[in-house]
Amino acid sequence: MPNLSDVTRGRLLYGGDYNPEQWPEETWHEDVRLMKDAGVNSVTLGVFSWSKLEPRPGERDFGWLDRLMDLMHGNGIGVVLATPTASPPPWLGRLHPDTLPRDEDGRIEWWGGRQHFSHSSATYRRHAAAITEDLAARYATHPALTLWHINNEYCTYDHGDEAATRFRAWLRARYGTLEALNTAWGTVFWSQGYGDWEEVMPPRRAHYLKNPAQVLDFRRFTSDMLLECYAAERDIVRRHTPHVPVTTNFMPLWFGQDAWRWAEEEDVVSVDLYPDPRDPLGAQHGALVQDMTRSQARGPWMLMEQAAGPVNWRGVNHPKPRGLNRLWSLQAVARGADAVCYFQWRQSRQGAEKFHSGMIGHAGEEGRTFQEVKRLGADLGTLAPQVSGRPVDASVAILHDWHSWWAGAQEAHPSRRVEYPEILRAWHRALWEANLPTDFAHPEHDLSRYRVVVVPQLYLLTDAAIANLLAHVRRGATLVCGFLTGVADEDDRIRPGGMDARLRALFGIRTLHEWWPLEAGESADCGDWRGTLWSEEIEPDGTADETLPYRGGELDGLPAVLRKGRAWYLSTLPEPEALRTLLARAAAEAGVRPVLDGLPAGVEAVRRGEVLFLLNHGRDPVTVQVPGTHRDLLTGETVTGRVTLGRRGVAVLAS
Structure with a gap:
């Protein structure tokens, strides 16, 4: 299959979403002049152009896009051509209301915004395929075409009747029989046993708590249905252009999409990244997303969207201070990006995103934003021969799994304060501040290249994942594991003992008596440091080589941290400095060194x-x-x- 290097050819792609249909045609030539001045070599066209390309059912208006494709090619600018299927035209919803998604209360999500499509609608899929087919046929041989961009930020849910039908089919394929479904979902609880497939529904509004296994499977189903939509359009463009790579843009740590599975279906992995410029840990958030995307890509990746200045969706939308856009863009390149792109080229004057910045803001080419964009373009041109296509090597892996996140985020758990993304950020932050290069990996992936594997929290672990971790430690690797890990199996069924017995033996735990979540503002004294968010009443089995105890309170003298050989277990979340020190020690003992010693703070x-x-x-x-x-x-x-x-x-x- 083609990949990103087939597009870059030793360059770093630079540009972003270009929406010229918002502007009079004479502006297009001015845009091209400014693009060349800024070093732009790639633009994305057509992301939200369905109503422009198909103004009425079955009609096609490609003339304006023909002229743009020719204009870009004539000026040496490649085109990432998007299928416009993220935002169907109003006529589709009006004529075919079955294409509109419904929320868990049965309310319709109408046109007038974007992403107003049901992933399960056969009518939507048919019309999406038709416009994709004609787009691919028309531009398959156009010399400007460098990459296909399918849809945009897949993020829809649907609880409607057609989604219910597809959900039942998905469950039949997964479980085979109603008996197996009832067992997996534990429907003996609350008299939920199903006797007919027609009784099985999406998890719609309920009087009280929903069945957690049903909700978990609906998360899986939704990710799979969206992936089917992506794959259908991908296969169409591949048939016309087998030599052109295909991507769709992830949102960072998006809850509704199993990006490990999705990445396997893409030629190029791309992501949209918008850290808050006022966030003191914005750079660390960026590094986390960059490390995760590079790991999904297993090599160079594409920063599909970022903001040159402020966004428009936060309560207060701050601009980027001078130099921050350049700094964060070069951080992405450092962590493996071979493309640095924006939403969008020219800031809109109308519509919902008119206060979202562009590479050219409302201030025009004399504005600070565009001047910084020009400088960055020159920097990328200078760096490209030395960095394009080069790897970022890491000896530490953070394990992450969407299925575990989905299961752990359910209602009626011991603490609502335990938010998986925040725990993931805390552990990544510790490694980032220790200057230790880090990849992400799925718990069932081949881990043999990593000397240290850390598990911030994986509430749900399959038997295959547990066996993988045990084998990796037996091979001599170091494992550092956080609290509330290995609690449930793949059906969200609590494992006997509250933690898998194999993991308890690995860490030197005889019995996990109780979970002791901590209130806001409460902490656990662990001697030289304090634990936050969580604690556990653990009885060790006497085989651990090292324990760090709780001091005082109900857990006085019981282990906060255990180490048995190369396996560590943390029953609390250490405060940031303590977590950094602990992980740095584990890495050093495993022979993993920082990129550079003695770095100044920041x-x-x-x-x-x-x-x-x-x-x-x-x-x-x-x-x-x-x-x-x-x-x-x-x-x-x-x-x-x-x-x-x-x-x-x-x-x-x-x-």
Whole structure:
């Protein structure tokens, strides 16, 4: 299959969503002039153009897109051509109301926004296939076409009747019989036993708590139905253009989509990334998403969307301070991105996103935003020969699984304060601040390349995943595992003992007596540090090599942390500095070293291939000690022994 390197060919793609149908045609030529001035070499066309391409059922208006494709090619700008199926035209919903999704109360989601389609609607799928077929046939041989972009940010749910029919079919394929379904869902509880498939419904509004196994399977079903929609359009464009890679853009840590499975169906893995510029940990959030996307791609990936300035959906939408757009963009390149793109090229004057920034803002080409966009384009052109296609190597893996997240996020658990994404961020932050390169992996993936595997929390673990972890530790790897892990099997059935017996033996736990969640503002004294969010009443079996006890309270003297050989178990969430120290120790004992020792606070070091990126996320200049002599690719200067980074400064060093 084709991949991103077939598009980049030693370059870094730079550009973004271009929506020229919002502007008079004379503006297009001005746009091209400014794109060339900024170093733009790629634009995405047609993402939300269905009503423009098909103004009435069966009609086609490709003339404007023909002219744009020719204009881009004539100016050396490649086109990522999107299928427009994320936002159906109003006529589709009016003539075919079965294409509109329904929420759990049965209310229709009408046209007038976007993503107003039912993933299960045969009518929607038929019309989406038709416009995709004609688009692919028309532009299959156009020289501007470099990449296909299917739909946009798949994120819809549907609880309607057609979704119910497909849900039953999905369940039949998964379980085979109603008896097996009843067993998996535990329907003996609350008299929920099903005697006919027609009784099985999506988890619609209920008087009280819903069946958690039913909700879990509906999450799985929804991800699979959206994937079917993607695959149907992908297969159409592949038939016309087998040489052109295909992608669709993920949203970072999107709850409704099993991105591990989706990534296997893409030629190029791409993501949209919008950290809050006011968030003091915005750079760490970016690094987490970048590490996860690179791991899903198993190599270079595409930053499909980011903001050049403010967004429009937060309560208060702050612009990016001077230099932050460049810093975060180069961070993405450091962590494996071979494409840096935006939503969007020119800021809209109308519509719901008119206050969302563009590469050209309302201030025009003299505005600070565009001037910074130009500088970044020059930087990317300079760096491309040295970094495009190069790997980012990591010896530490964080395990993450959407199915575990879906199961753990259910109602009626011991604590509503336990939010899986926040736990994942806390553990990644500890590794990021320790300057340890990190991949993400699925718990059933091959882990043999990683000396250290960390599990922030995996409430649900399959037997295959548990066997994989045990085998990895037997091979000599280090495992560091967080609380509330291995509690449930794949049907969300609590394992005997409250944690899988194999894991208890691995960590030196005889009995897990009780979970002791902590209230807001409450913490557990663990001696030199404090535990937050959670604690557990654990009775060790006497085989652990090291224990760190709770001090005081009901759990006084019981282990907060156990280490048995190379396996660690944390029954609480240590405060940030303590978690960083613990993970750094585990890594050091496993022979994993930071990219660079002795970094000043706020400085990130990432090695991509043979090139070292130094990124200053602080507001003040800093000096970084670097052994040997290097050339800064961004300035051309020779650096010996140390380098000074200005406010939000970046150095890219080649030996």
